[in-house]
Amino acid sequence: MGNAWTAVNACCDTVGMATLPPVLDNPALDAAACCSPLARAPLSAAAAEQLAGVLKALADPARLRLLSLIQAHAGGEACVCELTEPLGLSQPTVSHHLRVLLEAGLVSRDKRGVWVYYRAIPTALTALAVVISPATTG
């Protein structure tokens, strides 16, 4: 499965905009800011494969709810123990879905004591949103 950064960078490469000067000291934000590949130029087969991988990670009701719960949670982070009850799923199932989101580069994890806390990666979600967005009008 592709990683959100790789996919977006591949998309930017596709439209030849990856060499834009950095906007901030954050390569992910630069990637997000650099292009709207779906709308601007035909996506290469390789870029489409990577982007589809990230979107597949997102295209699941349980994972969408997890991402939503994590972001809506106090401090924008949550541990597995706080996510099982609202979803009505077992801890192994929740852990599986979180792993898919992690591997896609959509969430990060931080182990503190016995628990692992998950946090959405806003720049990854922004980058995906930019890639999906249609060409700006005007």
Next chain:
Amino acid sequence: MGNAWTAVNACCDTVGMATLPPVLDNPALDAAACCSPLARAPLSAAAAEQLAGVLKALADPARLRLLSLIQAHAGGEACVCELTEPLGLSQPTVSHHLRVLLEAGLVSRDKRGVWVYYRAIPTALTALAVVISPATTG
């Protein structure tokens, strides 16, 4: 499979923002402008199902490339006859993928003479992008 409008409206209902005054005479744009549900409040099971349906329609390399080709094409529209060669897929396969995008509310079609022309629905893509976007900072 859900329709992009239905999914976004369900998301907006979830966060209780569907009663915002209309921004423009376009309910889809209003929906897009009204909320960022993944980030703002836990997504309901029903809204997550609908949104996952639309994302699944998008989460396919051939369909991503089709959406990209259509938008990059002259006039922002293309017929099946213009899409088979760049994708290297048969016409029935391309037609199948276009039907999935159509049913998800991501493209519209217009029959002119013997050909059917497909066009991306920018407001649907914008709405999806808004739903995916993280909470705005600041």
